[in-house]
Amino acid sequence: MENAIQNAIQVLIQIVVLLLLWAILNKILFKPFLRLVEEREKRTEGLKAAATALTAEAERLRADYESAIRQANDEGAAAKEALLEEARRTREQLLTESRAQSAERLAAVRDEIKKEMEQGRAQALQEAETIARQMAEKVLGRKVG
Secondary structure, three states, rough: HHHHHHHHHHHHHHHHHHHHHHHHHHHHHHHHHHHHHHHEEEEEHHHHHHHHHHHHHHHHHHHHHHEEEEEEEHHHHHHHHHHHHHHHHHHHHHHHHHHHHHHHHHHHHHHHHHHHHHHHHHHHHHHHHHHHHHHHHHHHHHOEE
């Protein structure tokens, strides 16, 4: 029985030592280790959140960039179309002015030709009268007046 009591005391001592060792290891090793694991998890979650935020920001910046490119392309196309339209209007204006100037020149040339023809006719009539008078004088043998 003494042996049983000694065994019971030894078991009790072992339990106390185990509990004491557990308390010491818990304070010195387990809690710091669990704290490190928890901090690492928090950092990992924080980094994941930061990575997600950076990915979202990158996506937003890419969308902004694509939007700016589309807008620049649209503005460039609009500016090109405006320049083409201005060129068309200028061409039409120049053509209209050229046609008007050509019509004026043609009218001036026609008037000049008409005047020259009238002068030529008047001169031809005058010469015809002179020739007719000379012929009449030769035929009649006297001066016709």
